[in-house]
Amino acid sequence: MNILFLTIGAFDSIEKHGLYPDLLRVFAREGHSLYIVSTRERRTGLPTELLEDASSHHLQVRIGNITRTNLLEKGLSTVTIGQCYQRAIQKYWRDVRFDLVLYSTPPITLAGVVDWVKRRDGARTYLLLKDIFPQNAVDVGILKKSGLKGLIYRYFRAKEKQLYAISDRIGCMSRANVDYLLRQDPEIDPAKVEICPNSVEPLERTITAERRRELREKYGIPQDKTVFLYGGNLGRPQGVPFIMDCLRACRNRQDCFFFICGSGTEFPALQAFAETEDLPNVKVLSSLPHDDYEDMVPACDVGLLFLDCRFTIPNFPSRLLSYMQARLPVLCCTDPNTDVGDVCQGGGFGWKCLSNDVSSFCTAVDSACAADREAMGAKSYEYLLANYTAEQGCRIIMKGLE
Numbered sequence: 001m002n003i004l005f006l007t008i009g010a011f012d013s014i015e016k017h018g019l020y021p022d023l024l025r026v027f028a029r030e031g032h033s034l035y036i037v038s039t040r041e042r043r044t045g046l047p048t049e050l051l052e053d054a055s056s057h058h059l060q061v062r063i064g065n066i067t068r069t070n071l072l073e074k075g076l077s078t079v080t081i082g083q084c085y086q087r088a089i090q091k092y093w094r095d096v097r098f099d100l101v102l103y104s105t106p107p108i109t110l111a112g113v114v115d116w117v118k119r120r121d122g123a124r125t126y127l128l129l130k131d132i133f134p135q136n137a138v139d140v141g142i143l144k145k146s147g148l149k150g151l152i153y154r155y156f157r158a159k160e161k162q163l164y165a166i167s168d169r170i171g172c173m174s175r176a177n178v179d180y181l182l183r184q185d186p187e188i189d190p191a192k193v194e195i196c197p198n199s200v201e202p203l204e205r206t207i208t209a210e211r212r213r214e215l216r217e218k219y220g221i222p223q224d225k226t227v228f229l230y231g232g233n234l235g236r237p238q239g240v241p242f243i244m245d246c247l248r249a250c251r252n253r254q255d256c257f258f259f260i261c262g263s264g265t266e267f268p269a270l271q272a273f274a275e276t277e278d279l280p281n282v283k284v285l286s287s288l289p290h291d292d293y294e295d296m297v298p299a300c301d302v303g304l305l306f307l308d309c310r311f312t313i314p315n316f317p318s319r320l321l322s323y324m325q326a327r328l329p330v331l332c333c334t335d336p337n338t339d340v341g342d343v344c345q346g347g348g349f350g351w352k353c354l355s356n357d358v359s360s361f362c363t364a365v366d367s368a369c370a371a372d373r374e375a376m377g378a379k380s381y382e383y384l385l386a387n388y389t390a391e392q393g394c395r396i397i398m399k400g401l402e
Contacts, residue, residue, distance in 0.1 A: 171196025
């Protein structure tokens, strides 16, 4: 088959490790031809360019800026992505006919180009639903359903419904996502909605005891304490005020240490908080060298997930798979609608608490410090192999389109 994959953001090669490259490599090994469309933001100064290698054809399309810019430019660039993609496909792949279109959210503004390819080629369409927008933006106060922001909300809500309507199959990250989608949009045929979770080709993320000591010493992390790691985005969706409350509540603990490494709109506030409070068992860094971070994950003892408690939509952070590959148990602090904590706790490799309950967080920390974390970490990795491999993701997609 000729498979067209539409995505946003940086996408260099399917040979790199990540959710989408891992999945696409499986399709390539199965003998399918891959055509990938991704973005080049205006700030790079680079034009639209077609890159080809033995495993894929990759069209990097110049668009406006959608990151590190103001809301107006981000909004306009997001709205016009589909048009930019369609023009590029017409120019560079005029004679190619596609059998399957794969695409993910964000963004929801690809409906036009997906529908165009579907009608032109008779292609099947598969949506990998990773974000339920615009409701997620309403939940954390970025959008409103009334006033001027209400107009923006209604525009994107119509685009969302259009995307669902043109999708032959919709792959959701978890059971809670499936249930929410069908409640929110009852006009969707339940038969075309299924669980297609985040997936990877698992790598060995273990390190030697010597490397563990070296990294902890290098970054000022105690050798003899249970180290809790959060690595990833720090924006509104993570509920940073709750993170601050938890760190403050644990400041006098002698048995644990919190290492936070990330970036995002709320990172400066968290960094300033840590410096002002002078927390003795907390280190906050914006980044590490790539190899150091990859080894730092297994050098820690427990992975942390945070989601704002205001979310009414279920989320399933991809960060979980990084922790699982490193054989870490996971402490999930989420809203009541997200089921990632149920997965981790039910699978015997984690704990959960609501992300507005500091007392429950402290209790979970108690449990994590006292647990047989090596045994729980082994269960974490076993669960990954049983449920979240890219081969399984490929099979789910292909079976759903039979």
